[in-house]
Amino acid sequence: MYELSPPAVYVHESVADNETYRGRAEGVVNALAEPVEPIVFSDEDLPDLVNKHGLIENRKPMGTLAEVRDPILMFNTFRFDGRGDEEVARFKALGIESEDLIRELLGYRAFHWSCYNQEGDPHRHDKVCRPCWRVHLQHGCAHRCDYCPLGGLLVSMVNIEEYCEHFGRLVERHPWQKTYLLDDDGDPLCLEPEHGCLGPLIEWFGTLDERYLIIHTKSWNTGWMEDLRHNGNTIIVWSVTGPKQSALIEPKTGTTEQRIEAARVAAEAGYQIRYKFKPIIPVVGWREEAAETVKMMFDRTKPDIISLCVYMWQDVETMVERLGTELLDPECLRAAYDERASVENTRTSPFPPRIRAMIYEHYLGEIRKHDRDIPVSLSTENFAMWKAFEDRLGMTATNYVCGCGPQSVPGAKKLTDHAFKVAVRHPDEVPASVLGLEAPTLSPAQEEES
Secondary structure (H helix, E strand, C coil): CCCCCCCCCEEHHHHHHHHHHHHHHHHHHHHHCCCCCCCCEHHHHHHHHCCCCCCCCCCCHHHHCCCCCCCCCEEECCCCCCHHHHHHHHHHCCCCHHHHHHHHHHHCCCEEECCCCCCCCCCCCCCCCEEEEEEEEEEEEECCCCCCCCCCCEECCCCHHHHHHHHHHHHHHHHCCEEEEEECCHHHHHHHCCCHHHHHHHHCCCCCCCEEEEEHHHHCCCCCHHCCCCEEEEEEEECCHHHEEEEEEHCCCEEEEEEEHHHHHHHHHEEEEEEEEEEECCCCCCCCCCHHHHHHHHHCCCCCEEEEECCCCCCHHHHHHHHHHHHHHCCHHHHHCHHHHHHHHCCCCCHHHHHHHHHHHHHCCCCCCCCCCCCEEEECHHHHHHHHHHHHHHCCCCCCCCCCCCCCCCCCCCCCCCCCCHHHCCCHHHHHHHHHHEEECHHHHHHCCC
16 A cells, blocks of 8 residues: 555544444555544535535645645445435535535445547547446545646545445446446555455456456556456556656656556566556656657566557646646747647647647657557547547547557457447436436546546
8 A cells, every 4th residue: 555644534434334344444544654543424524524624625736736745535435325416416505516526425426427429528529538437436546646636535435345236237238348447536556455445346357257447547556466366357557657757747656667567567467458658748858758668668568558648638827837837848838838729629738739749759659669560549639630640550539449448458459349339328227326327527637537
């Protein structure tokens, strides 16, 4: 587990009253760097915790805070009682304004439907991704990345047995979905193995037939996973960045070398590994850092897919507020200011298309020095960039394989079915809310982490 010193630990009464669940929370608490006395809370305590006791006070981009601390830890249980909408209305009346926060705190965010590039997706013409079910164990992160707004509070669920029971129903109803991305708004490796939930989930997936769990991480912490009975059904995808970015902008993640070493350890234990260069921040010396990182990856590991994504999702002023200017490549930063008109009303700002294309071209060239055939895709880019690169990538916006796509099984080189059409949400025999299968719109923070 990471060395953590949270300012507070909260344990929901549903956890405190169950010996198994309580033991999981205690496993984490007992491993903290400094002793913290857990506070047991009930649902009725939540409005005061949020509005009077600063529960979400530091849920802000880490680079904008004067002091960045480890997050508050909160342990709760997922709920599958069909009362999500009712509880949202009740807690809004009690003074918690955000629906997403209410569902997160109460445990109504086990699974959600992401309708990417389908009807109902407001960004379907400006972002290429795949419609799918996304699944969660946590919300919040301990990594302290300057650009990320998911610090301050880490909410973690502990009723993994009940979760897997409902997860099984979800998998059965959606045979077209082969892989399931875990926690695009957290990094569950941070609390393991003391937390004791990710291991059971990996082993449960190991019992399934041709279904895969995808863990997306920036962590160094994989040694504890070596002896799990995963049966090849867990894929681990590392967001990898160059040494300067990993050390100075993502300070509590694994360094570049630590992440690649963690991938090597996982690969030796039989896990399929992949990499995403995401987000690529063009720091001073980014070309040399790209070459160094790519070489290290191929020298030590054999990934089956690599994805690329330049830093995006915000305007240049917001980027500078979070990252500052000292580390940024002057040419790229100047272009972000001077050519802002080229990315107005898009989700790919702040860097204009020519800068993003230049960065992708360089990374692709470095990768091809080491492997001529490995699939390389663009992650959460737009259709125009995909069109510009499809010949060089040998894939299109509709048939590419990527690190976490719902049909991107181990060893796949290209999809055989149209990714936006094959994904169909099952018309549940009972309302989705009864299963806890809520389908909220993704927040910008979740978009950034996916």
